[in-house]
Amino acid sequence: MIIQSKRKNRFTLLGFWGFFFVIIVFTCCYCTHALAEQVQDVVLFEDLHEHWARSHISRLSALELVKGYPDHTFKPDRLVNRLETVVLIIRSGGFTAEAEKLATINNRKNNSRSTSRVETKQTPKVPWGQSYIDLAVEKGFLALDNLEGYEYAGPANRLEVAELLARAMYLVPPSIATESAPTEKNSLAGINSTSAKTFSDLDTLKTSEQAFIIAVANADLMSGYPDGTFRPQESLTRAEMAVILSRLVDRGWVKIPVERRLTGWITGVEKKKDRPEIEFTTLSGVQKLQVSNNIQCYMAGEVKILEQSVNFRCEVILNGRREVNWIDLLEQKNDAMEIEKIRGSVKMVALGEDNLIVVCDMNVNDMILPMAWDAVLTGGKGKTQGFKSLKQGDFVDIKLAGGQVKEVTLIDVKTTSGKVDRIEDGRLYLKGSSSGKKPAWFNHYDYARIVDKDGTRQEKVLAGYQVKITFLDPFPGEIDDEIVLEIKVIN
Secondary structure (H helix, E strand, O other), X not given: OOEOXXXXXXXXXXXXXXXXXXXXXXXXXXXXXXXXXXXXXXXXXXXXXXXXXXXXXXXXXXXXOOOOOOOOOOOOOOEOEHHHHHHHHHHHOOOHHHHHHHHHHHHHHXXXXXXXXXXXXXXXXXXOOHHHHHHHHHOOOOOXXXXXXXXXXXXXXXXXXXXXXXXXXXXXXXXXXXXXXXXXXXXXXXXOOOHHHHOOOOOOOOHHHHHHHHHHHHOOOOOOOOOOOOOOOOEOEHHHHHHHHHHHHHOOOOOXXXXXXXXXXXXXXXXXXXXXXXEEEEOOEEEEEEEEEEEXXXXXXXXXXXXXXOOEEEEEEEOOOOOEXXXXXXXXXXXXXXXXXXXXXXXXXXXXXXXXXXXXXXXXXXXXXXXXXXXXXXXOOHHHHHHHXXXXXXXXXXXXXXXXXXXXXEOOOEEEEEEEEEEEOXXXXXXXXXXXXXXXXXXXXXXXXXXXXXXXXXXXXXXXXXXXEEEEOOOOOOOOOOEEEEEEEOO
C-alpha cells in the first residue's frame, strides 16, 4: 500500500503528550537493575472498568510498556496517529538501537560540509521521532509517494497499521518486504489467492494490500469483526493498539526480561504480614512470591480475586521488587483423568518450549514423554529444584494422564555388585556371605530388566557373570524383601 498525498495536519501539544504517556517507557525500561528497583505498582486506570481491552492494557502497564495520563486514565478510545504508530511498531520490533544509530549518522551528515555526502532515502520531516521515521523508510517498512503530503498527525487506519506490522515483523513474502513500494506483479509472489477471502471487504484493495492484512491476521496480530469484515479504512484506538502490542509480547517479538514474566501454576495463596503470598510452581521447582498492593488477576478478560487462582496455570508478571503485579489464569488443573503408570530410569530431561522426559522402561524400551504443565516431582529435591534435579540413571515411577506426564516419583534405590555364584529355585546368589548391609541373594531376579554395561538388553544372566544389581529395600534390616529393578552385566 502506498499512502496517498493528504493535507498536512498541525501537530498538537495534546497529541504529543498523549503519545508520550503511551511509549516513553520503551526508552528507559529494563536498562539497569537500579531502574528496575524504582518500578511502582501497576496503575489502576479509572476509565477501564468493563472495557473490553482492560486485561491487555493492564498487562502492558504491569510490564511498563504503556503508561496512562496524569489523571490516572488511559483514554482507551482515543485514536492513535500515524507518527505514534510508526514509532511504537519500530520500537516493538526491536529496532530502537538501529534508529538511534541512524540518527547519529544523519546528525553527522547534517553537521558536515563535505562534498562527498552519500545520498540517502528522503523522508518526511516530523517534530519528534525523526529517527524512527527515517529508519522505517530506509528499511522499506513505510512506503510514501509524497513526502510533503505525509499526514503524520492524522489518525492511522487499520490498513496502514497492517502494512507496518507485516513489513516490520517480516511477515510478508520477501518480494514485498524488501521493496519500499512493491508493484502488484511482485506482490503476487507467495500469496495464496484464496486467502484474501478470509475477509469480505478486501476485494477493492490491491493484491499487496490484501497480503499485508492476511499476513497480520494469520499471525493473530490483528483480527476482523464478527460480520466477517476487516474495515481497512477505519482508524485505530489506543485500546486496539494495546491489544496488538500484547499479542507481540505473546509471540516474543517484544523482548521482556525473563525474570519479569513467568509461566507456571499457583499451588497456594497464603496471607502473611497483611500481604498475600503465593506458592508458584514450575517444572523447575517451587518459589514463594509476595503480592503487590494493586495486584490484578484476570481469566479470559474477566476480573478474578486472587484466591480463585489456586490450581490454575497462569502467566505472572513481577515488578522490580519481585512482587506479583498481574496474573492471567490460563487453564485449571484437572486431576480427574485416567492414570497410566510407568517405571523406568531417566535418560534425559529437557525443559524449555517443549518439556520432555526420556525414560528407559523395565522392558528396556526408550520412551519420550511430554510433560504436562502441572507435572510434579516428588522425592529427593523435587519440590525445591523441580525436574532439573533428576539425573541420568535415576529410577522413577511415572503417572501419565492424557498422554502427558502428570507426576514423577524418584525411587530410593540401593545397589550392590559381585559375581553370580549360582541361580536356583528362582533365586540369584552372589558369591560371599551377607554382610548384614548387603543381601547375598535375590528372589524373583527374573522380574528385573537385564542389560549390559552400555544399557543394551540382555536375555539372561548366568553363573560367573560380574554384575551390578539395583534394587528396592522396602524394609531395611530385614531379609528376603528386596525387589530387583536392574541387573547390569559388567563382563
